[in-house]
Amino acid sequence: MQLTVWTYEGPPHVGAMRVATGMRDLHYVLHAPQGDTYADLLFTMIERRDHRPPVTYTTFQARDLGKDTAELFKTAARDAYDRYRPQAMIVGSSCTAELIQDDPHGLSLTMGLDCPVIPLELPSYSRKENWGASETFYQIVRGLADKERKAPPAVGENGPRRPRANLLGPTALGFRHRDDVAEISRLLRDLGIDVNLVAPMTASPADIARIGEADFNICLYPEIAAQACSWLERTFRQKTVKTVPIGVNATREFIAEVCAAAGIPVPDAIDQGRMGWWSRSIDSTYLTGKRVFIFGDGTHAVAAARVASEELGFKVVGLGCYNREFAREVRAAAEKYGVEPLITDDYLAVEDAIEAAAPELVLGTQMERHIAKRLRLPCAVISAPVHVQDFPARHSPQMGFEGANVLFDTWVHPLVMGLEEHLLTMFRDDFEFSDAAGPSHLGHASAAHAPAAHAPVAAEAAPVAEAAAPASVPAEPGGWTDEALAELGKIPFFVRGKARRNTERYAAEHGVTTITRDTLYEAKSHYAR
Amino acid sequence: MSAGPASGCDAPPVGVDGILRERGQREVFCGLTGIIWLHRKIQDAFFLVVGSRTCAHLLQSAAGVMVFAEPRFGTAIIEEKDLAGLADANEELDRVVTRLLARRPDIKMLFLVGSCPSEVIKLDLSRAASRLNTRFSPNVRVLNYSGSGIETTFTQGENACLAALVPDLAFTDDRQLMVVGSLPDIVEDQLTRLLADLGIGKIVSLPARLAGQMPAVGPNTKYLLAQPFLAETATALDKRGAIHLPALFPFGAEGTTAWLHAAAQAFGVPEARFEQVIAAPRERARKGLALYRERLNGKRIFFMPDSQLEVPLARFLAGELGMELCEVGTPYLHKGHLIDELAALPPGTLISEGQDVDKQLDRVRAARPDLTVCGLGLANPLEKEGLSTKWAIELVFSPIHGYDQAGDLAELFARPLHRRDVLRV
Numbered sequence: 041m042q043l044t045v046w047t048y049e050g051p052p053h054v055g056a057m058r059v060a061t062g063m064r065d066l067h068y069v070l071h072a073p074q075g076d077t078y079a080d081l082l083f084t085m086i087e088r089r090d091h092r093p094p095v096t097y098t099t100f101q102a103r104d105l106g107k108d109t110a111e112l113f114k115t116a117a118r119d120a121y122d123r124y125r126p127q128a129m130i131v132g133s134s135c136t137a138e139l140i141q142d143d144p145h146g147l148s149l150t151m152g153l154d155c156p157v158i159p160l161e162l163p164s165y166s167r168k169e170n171w172g173a174s175e176t177f178y179q180i181v182r183g184l185a186d187k188e189r190k191a192p193p194a195v196g197e198n199g200p201r202r203p204r205a206n207l208l209g210p211t212a213l214g215f216r217h218r219d220d221v222a223e224i225s226r227l228l229r230d231l232g233i234d235v236n237l238v239a240p241m242t243a244s245p246a247d248i249a250r251i252g253e254a255d256f257n258i259c260l261y262p263e264i265a266a267q268a269c270s271w272l273e274r275t276f277r278q279k280t281v282k283t284v285p286i287g288v289n290a291t292r293e294f295i296a297e298v299c300a301a302a303g304i305p306v307p308d309a310i311d312q313g314r315m316g317w318w319s320r321s322i323d324s325t326y327l328t329g330k331r332v333f334i335f336g337d338g339t340h341a342v343a344a345a346r347v348a349s350e351e352l353g354f355k356v357v358g359l360g361c362y363n364r365e366f367a368r369e370v371r372a373a374a375e376k377y378g379v380e381p382l383i384t385d386d387y388l389a390v391e392d393a394i395e396a397a398a399p400e401l402v403l404g405t406q407m408e409r410h411i412a413k414r415l416r417l418p419c420a421v422i423s424a425p426v427h428v429q430d431f432p433a434r435h436s437p438q439m440g441f442e443g444a445n446v447l448f449d450t451w452v453h454p455l456v457m458g459l460e461e462h463l464l465t466m467f468r469d470d471f472e473f474s475d476a477a478g479p480s481h482l483g484h485a486s487a488a489h490a491p492a493a494h495a496p497v498a499a500e501a502a503p504v505a506e507a508a509a510p511a512s513v514p515a516e517p518g519g520w521t522d523e524a525l526a527e528l529g530k531i532p533f534f535v536r537g538k539a540r541r542n543t544e545r546y547a548a549e550h551g552v553t554t555i556t557r558d559t560l561y562e563a564k565s566h567y568a569r
Numbered sequence: 570m571s572a573g574p575a576s577g578c579d580a581p582p583v584g585v586d587g588i589l590r591e592r593g594q595r596e597v598f599c600g601l602t603g604i605i606w607l608h609r610k611i612q613d614a615f616f617l618v619v620g621s622r623t624c625a626h627l628l629q630s631a632a633g634v635m636v637f638a639e640p641r642f643g644t645a646i647i648e649e650k651d652l653a654g655l656a657d658a659n660e661e662l663d664r665v666v667t668r669l670l671a672r673r674p675d676i677k678m679l680f681l682v683g684s685c686p687s688e689v690i691k692l693d694l695s696r697a698a699s700r701l702n703t704r705f706s707p708n709v710r711v712l713n714y715s716g717s718g719i720e721t722t723f724t725q726g727e728n729a730c731l732a733a734l735v736p737d738l739a740f741t742d743d744r745q746l747m748v749v750g751s752l753p754d755i756v757e758d759q760l761t762r763l764l765a766d767l768g769i770g771k772i773v774s775l776p777a778r779l780a781g782q783m784p785a786v787g788p789n790t791k792y793l794l795a796q797p798f799l800a801e802t803a804t805a806l807d808k809r810g811a812i813h814l815p816a817l818f819p820f821g822a823e824g825t826t827a828w829l830h831a832a833a834q835a836f837g838v839p840e841a842r843f844e845q846v847i848a849a850p851r852e853r854a855r856k857g858l859a860l861y862r863e864r865l866n867g868k869r870i871f872f873m874p875d876s877q878l879e880v881p882l883a884r885f886l887a888g889e890l891g892m893e894l895c896e897v898g899t900p901y902l903h904k905g906h907l908i909d910e911l912a913a914l915p916p917g918t919l920i921s922e923g924q925d926v927d928k929q930l931d932r933v934r935a936a937r938p939d940l941t942v943c944g945l946g947l948a949n950p951l952e953k954e955g956l957s958t959k960w961a962i963e964l965v966f967s968p969i970h971g972y973d974q975a976g977d978l979a980e981l982f983a984r985p986l987h988r989r990d991v992l993r994v
Contacts, residue, residue: 041619041645041661043669050626073685075599075718078627080946090953092946099595102688102719116594123927135621136685136719139652164621165649 046407048362048385048425052162052172053134054079059176059264060130061093061212062241066180067126068095069117071109071137071144086428087213096120100137110142114151117144121153128184128245129153130176132160156245158183168385170263170337170363173211177240178267184248190276191255194303203302204234205281206254208269209261210241215340215424217241219437220260224285227440230310231295233302240264252276256301260284260439262339263363286343287351288315288444313441315448319352327452331538333358333399335382335390335408336423338366340438342373344403344422347447349377358382358397360390362405387411398537401455406430416533418454456532519547520555527557542567583919588902593925596944597875597900599718600726601684602631606966607730608641610751613677613780616642617669618716619662619694620684631962641676643669647686658692659700666701670709677708678780680730683715710780712737722900724798724876724965727751731775734783735805738775741785745771746832747811749803750796753968754778760795760819760971763829766846769836775802786811791835793828795819795970797910798877800903817909819970820978821885822854827909850972857976858889861983866891868986871933873943874898874924875961882942882964882978884913890979894918895936898929940985957985 049055053070060068061083070076077097083089098116100109117131131144145159158179162172194200205228210217218241225235236254237247251272256279259269269280279301285294292312299306318324332354334344338361348354360382361370367383374381382393391411394402402412402419406427412419421430422438437443520528524543531539539560546563547555583589601624604616618624625644632640645665651658662681670676679701681694694713701711714729715721721729731749746769748760757774764772773784775792788810794803797818807813816831817824826847833843870892872879879899886892894915902922904911911920921929926947933941933956941951941958948958959982969978 041647041651041658041665043643043645043665044625045640045643046629047622047625049622051622053623054626073599073718074595074597074722075601075627075685076623077594077596077944077946078598078602078630080596081944082630084947084949085945088949090949092950097594099593100719102717105689105719119593119927135623136689139686139689163649164623165647165652168622 044386046387048387048405048407049169050079050082051135051164052167052169052175053132053160053164054082055169055172055174056130056132056160056162056176057083057093057095058169058173058211058213059180059240060095061089062210062214062217063094063180063239063243063245065127065244065246066094067120067124067129068093069113069120069129069131069144069148070095070097070134071113071132071142072097072099072134073136074099074101076134076136083212086426087431088428089212093212094124094126098137105140109137109140110147113142113144113147117148117151117153121155126155126245128156128158128180130158130160130180132162133164135164138164156183168363171365173264174267177208177211177264178271180240180245181248181251181268182271184245185251185272185275186249187252187275189250190252191278192253194255202232202234203256203304204236204254205298205302206236206251206257206272206278207238208257208259209263209265210238211261211264212241213424214241214261214264215421215426215430216436216438216443217261219435220439220443222435223437223440223442224258224260227285227291227295228298231298231302231307232304233298252278254278255303256281258298263337263366284339284343285439286340286443287347287447288312288441289350290343290346291440291444311441313445315351315441315444318445318448324352324452327455328353330354330401330455331357331397331399332401332403333394333397333408334422335360335362335394335402335404337361337363338370340423342366342369344447345373345377347444348403348451351444352448352451354401357399358393360384360393391415395537398541400535401451403451418456420450420454519544519553521557524555524557524560527560539564587920589919589921591921591923591925591928593923594927595722595900595924596873596926596946597924598631598723598944599627599685600716600721600723600729601627601682601718602723603716603726603730604628604642604682605632607727607751607776610778611678611776611780612778613675614641614680615669615673615676615678616680616682617666618642618644618682618684619687619692620644620647620682621686622646624684624686641673647690652690655690655692658690659697662692662697663701663704666711667704670705677710679705679709679711680733681711681713682726682730683713683717683720685717685719688715688717688719710737722877724796724878725901727796728799728801731799732801732805734776735786735802735809738783738809739785740809741787742789743771743785743787744789745773745784745791746836747773747775747784747786747790747792747806749775749792749794749806750799751776752795752970756968756970756974759973763846763850763972764832767829767833767836767838767843769832769838788812791832793832794906796878797881797903797906798901800906803906815906815909817884817913818881820881821889821975822851822858822972823889824881824885825854825970825972825975826851847972854972854975857973858979860976861979862890864983864986865979867893868939869893869895869936870982871895871936871938871941872897872899873926873929873933873941873947873961874900874921875942875944876965877901877903878964879942880907880910880914880920883918884910885978886982887915887918888913889975890982892982895938896921896929896932898922898924900924940982957989959985 083093098112131148148157210221257269258281259265272278281297283294283297285291332348341361345356356377359374362385371381387407402408403422405423409419543563608616683694698711698713712733714733716726777783786809790811792811793814814831814835817827819825819828883897896919898921942961951958968974
């Protein structure tokens with residue numbers, strides 16, 4: 041058993057729902073008890089979808105167990121077919137139904153439904169949401185792809201045709217999938233490449249049947265599409281474009297890979313957006329070496345680390361993911377940045393790691409947003425799981441050159457601005473303009489802790505005490521003289537944690553038992569970057 | 570079979586008792602959801618769900634904006650190896666509980682909460698609770714109940730939780746009034762003050778805000794239910810010799826008056842005293858309601874089943890605000906506790922118990938009510954069809970009981986209609 045409070049991923053059938061809800065004319069019959077319908081609200085509330093997910097829950101109760109749960113399944117499947125007339129159905133069990141072993145697949149075969157029925161085996165007690173989405177999409181593609189329908193010859197009667205690509209991976213409830221698809225579709229159009237289909241999002245089962253008619257596949261979200269892409273590679277000899285176009289450099293490489301797969305030259309002049317210049321402009325100098333902690337799904341975390349490091353000049357001080365399936369990629373990236381990879385789905389472990397790394401910016405999921413709020417650190421969201429505010433009304437992709445523009449804006453915005461940072465350091469005692477008020481452009485709501493009346497050190501300690509369970513409250517600041525503590529309080533909040541840690545480490549390593557003001561400055565010079 | 574047309578809405582055939590019973594897909598939460606308010610109500614209790622990743626995900630999703638002050642609930646997620654043998658599962662559970670209690674020495678009461686998977690694999694949580702009790706007594710009291718979807722619907726989780734508390738309550742012979750059902754603290758205080766003003770000497774609440782302060786119970790205890798979904802809790806209290814005071818539930822001016830009056834009569838409060846004590850707050854409630862009567866009068870409302878609050882709320886909306894009831898859906902109808910409520914509904918009101926959500930949505934579309942009270946999963950799809958909705962869960966999470974909340978309760982129903990009128994987009 042695993043004790044958990046908050047989870048990064050739902051159960052695997054929620055992954056299947058993300059696929060089904062993204063698609064059209066597909067229906068999911070889920071053998072599940074009352075209560076599992078909660079998952080509908082993820083789509084209608086968090087994503088504000090204006091239709092119910094295409095899911096029928098059999099809703100069995102205790103009194104049905106051992107009697108007629110199988111009959112319930114058949115009734116639900118029959119009613120769902122009659123009412124919705126889908127082009128295809130997927131059938132499976134949630135965690136409880138898995139235990140009663142009714143075999144939805146076998147049952148649905150005996151019913152003679154007039155549409156293809158694809159069985160899903162999603163082991164709830166060992167797998168999670170992303171795996172479920174990936175497996176579901178793979179089974180749908182395998183079950184519905186028409187092997188006779190292949191890409192037409194590159195040169196037809198009317199001369200050479202435009203190359204075609206499938207855009208694979210976007211689902212319902214994905215982090216900015218809607219906007220990424222729009223952005224990458226536009227990029228492909230500009231390159232002279234047609235989109236054969238986007239799937240799962242917006243595709244119908246009939247569309248999936250013609251998936252083999254593309255020349256190659258673009259695996260936008262490997263967490264969901266990698267497995268299907270590799271089957272398509274084997275079955276239709278379609279190449280897979282694997283570069284995920286997050287950031288300016290990755291988008292450039294993506295274009296090169298796409299052009300190679302399409303057999304067309306890479307165009308000379310492409311509008312690469314503003315991100316590069318914004319980052320090189322003098323105003324951005326202060327971003328140099330900002331310590332950033334990154335956590336999310338493997339793909340988004342690795343991509344964010346690259347953008348942070350290469351394109352913003354940040355220093356990556358922590359990197360991790362919650363989906364073990366992508367641990368290898370994250371480990372490789374972590375090695376590149378010289379940090380310890382953090383592969384865990386325990387948010388308390390993530391919180392501890394963030395506290396220990398003392399970053400100046402956190403890039404994470406909605407969980408890290410809460411952790412950062414508690415630790416009074418600026419934060420931007422880069423990955424699912426996400427909440428309602430991560431589905432903006434405006435176009436806000438993460439991918440492509442426009443996506444890179446968005447990354448610049450959303451990651452830099454939470455930080456204290458360049459000159460303000462200096463002024464905060466110079467004038468510590470201004471009651472209106474102290475670091476306790478938070479970055480001034482974010483207004484008072486951003487001040488994540490009590491008003492400046494507190495002594496700075498006390499104010500710093502308070503959120504930590506609230507946040508952590510008693511067992512993990514840090515030791516009393518033993519060894520600090522009052523004078524040294526006061527001096528520590530004059531250091532801006534966004535580097536104060538690091539200064540404290542460095543000083544204590546310096547003292548420990550140099551056998552200093554009492555930390556004085558001088559120790560603080562000796563440590564500062566010792567660790568000067 | 571007889572037809573029961575209501576308020577001009579198209580109604581399907583109903584059973585001989587006038588109630589439509591349906592079986593099919595239910596769009597309601599399971600009983601685990603109650604943990605979201607119960608863990609705040611009892612300030613030193615921890616709720617440990619023994620369940621699956623789905624249970625953890627439900628709690629996280631139903632909490633909406635996550636309660637990120639470290640919540641006093643969690644899930645022990647059953648993994649594949651726990652399914653192999655129950656002996657190991659029990660060992661694992663003990664390990665998880667030991668670790669949890671070590672981290673949270675402030676916890677005085679631990680609820681092991683059963684889920685669909687724990688029930689299906691027959692993990693006996695009552696035995697686990699008594700085993701853990703011998704280890705952690707007297708520092709922590711370990712109790713258990715089921716919040717599983719195969720046993721309970723939404724608010725039935727609170728019912729099961731409070732019922733689990735009752736056998737544990739100390740005995741008392743004192744003459745006292747017990748208010749049963751978790752209420753927002755401010756509302757509990759208001760109602761307790763009113764009851765005290767009536768001259769009822771000793772008033773206690775179940776649940777109390779601290780594990781160590783749970784009330785005692787005995788044959789001289791009379792109890793008022795503050796919530797309509799507490800069937801098992803009431804049965805457990807009856808077994809302890811306590812006496813139920815049947816009444817309307819305290820929603821709106823009339824409901825609150827009737828509820829208080831039941832206590833006043835049982836404790837021999839003179840009518841004059843009763844009138845004197847309630848006159849001012851009842852007048853405030855009436856004034857509060859008057860503000861919304863014009864907006865709500867004659868408007869047609871459809872309740873999808875959700876919290877079991879539907880029947881009392883429908884009675885309030887029809888009786889005190891003049892709304893018309895298209896259909897009053899409830900997941901479970903406790904005819905005994907709702908006898909006065911049912912009698913106070915307009916004759917011919919269509920009541921449905923259980924749910925077949927697709928069929929019920931067909932009825933909503935046919936009726937085109939002015940307002941549909943429904944769960945979070947249905948609201949936006951109905952809004953898209955041009956039907957105004959009210960989140961049912963808000964009625965569970967907001968202070969709505971008593972005189973001083975009557976206006977607020979009306980406002981919750983008036984707001985969606987008002988918003989519809991003001992928007993030009």
